[in-house]
Amino acid sequence: MNITIVGTGYVGLGTAIMLAYLGYQVTGLDSDQAKIDGLRAGALPIYEPGLEELLASASANLHWTTSYADAIPHADVIFICVGTPPLPDGHPNLSYLESAVRSVAENLDGKPQIIVNKSTVPIGTGDWVLRILEEHAARHAGSRYEVVSNPEFLREGTALGDSLYPDRIVLGGSAWATGRLRELYAPLIEQTFEAPPHIPRPRGYMQPAVVETTLTSAEMIKYAANAFLALKISFANEIAGLCECVGADIQEVTAGIGLDHRIGTPFLAAGAGWGGSCFGKDTSALISTGQDYGYSMPILRAAISVNDRQRHLVIEKLQKHLRLLKGKRVAVLGMAFKPNTDDLRDAPAHDFITRLSQLGASVVAYDPVAMPRARREWQHLTYVEAASAQAALHGADAVIIATEWSEFRTLNWSEAVCTMRTRVIVDARNILTLPLQVPAVLEQIGRDHPRPSFLPAE
Numbered sequence: 357m358n359i360t361i362v363g364t365g366y367v368g369l370g371t372a373i374m375l376a377y378l379g380y381q382v383t384g385l386d387s388d389q390a391k392i393d394g395l396r397a398g399a400l401p402i403y404e405p406g407l408e409e410l411l412a413s414a415s416a417n418l419h420w421t422t423s424y425a426d427a428i429p430h431a432d433v434i435f436i437c438v439g440t441p442p443l444p445d446g447h448p449n450l451s452y453l454e455s456a457v458r459s460v461a462e463n464l465d466g467k468p469q470i471i472v473n474k475s476t477v478p479i480g481t482g483d484w485v486l487r488i489l490e491e492h493a494a495r496h497a498g499s500r501y502e503v504v505s506n507p508e509f510l511r512e513g514t515a516l517g518d519s520l521y522p523d524r525i526v527l528g529g530s531a532w533a534t535g536r537l538r539e540l541y542a543p544l545i546e547q548t549f550e551a552p553p554h555i556p557r558p559r560g561y562m563q564p565a566v567v568e569t570t571l572t573s574a575e576m577i578k579y580a581a582n583a584f585l586a587l588k589i590s591f592a593n594e595i596a597g598l599c600e601c602v603g604a605d606i607q608e609v610t611a612g613i614g615l616d617h618r619i620g621t622p623f624l625a626a627g628a629g630w631g632g633s634c635f636g637k638d639t640s641a642l643i644s645t646g647q648d649y650g651y652s653m654p655i656l657r658a659a660i661s662v663n664d665r666q667r668h669l670v671i672e673k674l675q676k677h678l679r680l681l682k683g684k685r686v687a688v689l690g691m692a693f694k695p696n697t698d699d700l701r702d703a704p705a706h707d708f709i710t711r712l713s714q715l716g717a718s719v720v721a722y723d724p725v726a727m728p729r730a731r732r733e734w735q736h737l738t739y740v741e742a743a744s745a746q747a748a749l750h751g752a753d754a755v756i757i758a759t760e761w762s763e764f765r766t767l768n769w770s771e772a773v774c775t776m777r778t779r780v781i782v783d784a785r786n787i788l789t790l791p792l793q794v795p796a797v798l799e800q801i802g803r804d805h806p807r808p809s810f811l812p813a814e
């Protein structure tokens with residue numbers, strides 16, 4: 357099967373390289389000429405662990421283009437992976453999808469072709485895409501196509517492992533079309549491929565479940581899955597707030613409740629809350645879909661408001677110790693919305709830097725991989741870049757740990773804290789273990805430590 361991937365962002369690029377690694381001829385198409393020029397020269401436009409190595413081993417099967425006329429006619433399966441960012445009213449912006457589908461429609465070949473929606477799209481979009489294709493078919497006799505919803509569940513930072521060893525593959529569409537995709541995914545379903553040495557098969561992993569369903573149910577599965585994960589994080593954060601009130605420790609509480617196999621420990625980490633391009637967008641989209649039907653979704657609204665509260669809480673914790681932030685110097689460690697990615701979309705650090713600037717503080721920021729992207733995408737923010745975490749802390753009045761990069765866990769905190777002007781640490785990801793070897797104020801989320809008094813450096 358020949359495959360074309362439309363949209364080579366975080367999802368499309370990982371999918372293209374993974375399918376090429378499995379042995380398919382894959383054409384990656386993007387409207388961004390600079391991205392395609394870079395890919396042709398072997399340069400990845402995003403940071404994703406292991407992607408560079410997999411690209412090197414699969415590059416013979418990969419072709420890059422900006423031309424629909426080059427990429428569509430020969431393709432048996434066309435994956436649509438363009439962005440669906442949120443509009444101000446919460447509905448996803450489908451203009452990229454519409455433009456991509458219209459361009460695909462213009463270039464269909466007449467042989468049976470399958471258009472697979474991997475972008476996260478509102479429920480009913482598959483039928484809408486089909487209508488756009490039908491509109492086109494009325495003008496160009498002979499086009500034969502099917503639309504399938506194949507939602508993507510990869511996580512940035514572990515995208516390749518998630519793609520090669522998924523929990524499940526969801527296929528929504530006609531029996532013929534989902535059957536063809538089963539064939540395409542056979543190496544994954546049966547796990548017959550040789551695992552790349554740098555992304556080994558997880559111990560005990562057998563094979564993914566395949567869920568064959570309707571277009572509409574497949575679209576709902578994606579949103580409902582993300583909404584549930586967002587809910588879990590907000591639940592942990594809500595309980596964390598009460599832990600602080602009563603003097604319990606959220607880390608011990610979530611470990612305790614997560615041991616119940618009906619609950620499970622993942623996504624119960626209390627902290628600065630979720631960020632990234634998916635949870636905020638997808639929960640808002642689900643609420644907006646409900647509104648279209650006059651149906652309210654109070655649980656999801658609560659999850660969003662708890663998440664917003666977490667970001668304010670971090671600044672309040674600083675204010676509690678520093679009182680006035682005006683004129684203070686605050687180090688922000690971590691800019692990406694989570695570790696092992698350079699993705700800055702809806703990153704808590706963005707809100708921290710914005711609020712600190714509004715309150716008159718100066719910000720020194722550091723991230724192990726996201727700083728070049730921040731230089732391009734956060735030009736509207738005011739902060740000074742530090743060359744390392746250690747350098748960011750030097751002379752600072754306080755530090756916020758905004759992303760749980762492993763290098764922040766292993767930093768020599770005792771040494772770094774001694775270079776601060778005043779020693780206030782707001783660990784918004786609960787990564788530091790106590791006790792620190794030097795006196796300092798440590799604020800975490802949902803953890804009630806015996807707090808040593810606030811010590812200005814001598």
Ligand code: NAD
Pocket residue numbers: 362363364365366367368385386387388391437438439440452453455456474475476477508509510511512633634
């Ligand atoms: P992205 O913004 O990183 O990439 C989208 C790409 O599409 C860009 O390279 C853009 O240039 C390209 N594009 C836009 N319009 C185009 C057009 N008309 N023709 C060709 N290319 C076009 O987005 P992403 O993070 O990869 O997300 C893509 C979709 O997958 C979204 O719907 C998202 O919700 C969903 N998703 C994302 C993740 C994730 O972790 N990022 C996980 C699961 C699902």
